[in-house]
Amino acid sequence: xxxxxxxxxxxxxxxxxxxxxxxxxxxxxxxxxxxxxxxxxxxxxxxxxxxxxxxxxxxxxxxxxxxxxxxxxxxxxxxxxxxxxxxxxxxxxxxxxxxxxxxxxxxxxxxxxxxxxxxxxxxxxxxxxxxxxxxxxxxxxxxxxxxxxxxxxxxxxxxxxxxxxxxxxxxxxxxxxxxxxxxxxxxxxxxxxxxxxxxxxxxxxxxxxxxxxxxxxxxxxxxxxxxxxxxxxxxxxxxxxxxxxxxxxxxxxxxxxxxxxxxxxxxxxxxxxxxxxxxxxxxxxxxxxxxxxxxxxxxxxxxxxxxxxxxxxxxxxxxxxxxxxxxxxxxxxxxxxxxxxxxxxxxxxxxxxxxxxxxxxxxxxxxxxxxxxxxxxxxxxxxxxxxxxxxxxxxxxxxxxxxxxxxxxxxxxxxxxxxxxxxxxxxxxxxxxxxxx
Numbered sequence: 001x002x003x004x005x006x007x008x009x010x011x012x013x014x015x016x017x018x019x020x021x022x023x024x025x026x027x028x029x030x031x032x033x034x035x036x037x038x039x040x041x042x043x044x045x046x047x048x049x050x051x052x053x054x055x056x057x058x059x060x061x062x063x064x065x066x067x068x069x070x071x072x073x074x075x076x077x078x079x080x081x082x083x084x085x086x087x088x089x090x091x092x093x094x095x096x097x098x099x100x101x102x103x104x105x106x107x108x109x110x111x112x113x114x115x116x117x118x119x120x121x122x123x124x125x126x127x128x129x130x131x132x133x134x135x136x137x138x139x140x141x142x143x144x145x146x147x148x149x150x151x152x153x154x155x156x157x158x159x160x161x162x163x164x165x166x167x168x169x170x171x172x173x174x175x176x177x178x179x180x181x182x183x184x185x186x187x188x189x190x191x192x193x194x195x196x197x198x199x200x201x202x203x204x205x206x207x208x209x210x211x212x213x214x215x216x217x218x219x220x221x222x223x224x225x226x227x228x229x230x231x232x233x234x235x236x237x238x239x240x241x242x243x244x245x246x247x248x249x250x251x252x253x254x255x256x257x258x259x260x261x262x263x264x265x266x267x268x269x270x271x272x273x274x275x276x277x278x279x280x281x282x283x284x285x286x287x288x289x290x291x292x293x294x295x296x297x298x299x300x301x302x303x304x305x306x307x308x309x310x311x312x313x314x315x316x317x318x319x320x321x322x323x324x325x326x327x328x329x330x331x332x333x334x335x336x337x338x339x340x341x342x343x344x345x346x347x348x349x350x351x352x353x354x355x356x357x358x359x360x361x362x363x364x365x366x367x368x369x370x371x372x373x374x375x376x377x378x379x380x381x382x383x384x385x386x387x388x389x390x391x392x393x394x395x396x397x398x399x400x401x402x403x404x405x406x407x408x409x410x411x412x413x414x415x416x417x418x419x420x421x422x423x424x425x426x427x428x429x430x431x432x433x434x435x436x437x
Contacts, residue, residue, distance in 0.1 A: 125179055131300075
């Protein structure tokens with residue numbers, strides 16, 4: 001009977017355990033086995049720890065500069081000189097752009113105007129020239145560029161017509177700066193014919209448009225400075241810009257215009273493209289924008305740095321205006337060079353100068369010899385020898401030489417072999433008996 005009871009208890013225990021294990025557990029419910037044994041033996045209830053979802057964190061931003069020891073200059077925020085000045089990429093084409101900037105120069109102070117024409121790079125160059133000539137009120141920079149323009153798409157903007165209108169305006173232009181070409185890497189349409197980019201026919205027609213633009217300024221007597229394109233980020237595009245620079249330089253120099261090369265100044269030490277480089281102060285800053293074509297404000301100032309010299313040269317070579325007072329220097333008498341004559345003679349106070357300077361007698365190779373084995377000479381004997389030598393020819397020659405040098409002002413002739421002997425004796429004659437090599 002006892003055995004049956006034990007077996008029944010064991011079966012019931014197993015049955016209840018199976019029910020507890022097989023029962024569905026909701027999310028976050030208590031552990032079934034732990035609660036069962038806890039209720040039997042009076043233990044505390046245990047709840048399984050719930051897993052908490054990790055909260056997403058914002059990604060960390062990391063700034064990478066060209067030099068770990070020195071952050072680029074564009075990370076540092078500096079106060080702007082003119083808060084109303086627009087970004088370099090925002091170039092309105094209206095002529096009142098200078099008035100909106102609020103930095104118009106006085107008309108009474110301006111005596112040299114340079115007009116900058118071309119595409120967006122030309123407008124950026126004009127901004128750099130404004131900063132370069134900020135302390136020179138006599139120089140005025142006219143922003144006459146047109147964004148997205150060039151010489152290929154005359155239907156978008158005709159630069160030949162624009163140049164004629166500029167020269168026919170009321171404002172007199174003293175010099176013209178041309179910087180374009182970044183938008184000309186495209187086929188050229190001539191009537192019903194479409195010329196492939198940089199093909200021989202394309203180059204011929206493109207060069208003809210360059211010559212026509214230069215001739216418009218040359219006809220009015222306005223000097224031109226053609227500014228070359230800097231190298232670009234894309235290799236293929238940069239190679240084509242280099243080919244355009246060759247055309248610009250060739251035809252500009254033929255027309256008598258100056259050409260400013262910006263290719264090497266904007267390259268690194270290996271001649272490759274680099275967005276960073278030294279500015280006009282030698283600091284490593286960002287010079288190019290993210291598109292690899294345009295420049296930053298520091299890059300615009302650097303472009304202007306290489307153009308300043310040509311502008312200054314034109315200012316110095318410009319003839320004075322009619323009626324302007326000319327500063328004249330007092331005439332200085334022409335000094336005639338003396339005709340070569342015989343060496344000057346220094347007359348002697350006591351008579352005529354000597355024809356030949358006296359010389360000292362040659363010194364003996366060795367002085368008086370006193371035999372060590374013989375009888376020593378007495379003091380009177382040595383004195384007698386000195387007096388006899390002083391009374392001789394050597395004393396007379398010394399006095400004559402001193403009189404010639406210090407009284408007559410003559411020169412002492414150089415002695416052969418002495419350091420002041422500059423006589424050229426030529427090569428020594430070969431010895432007749434010496435063997436021929």
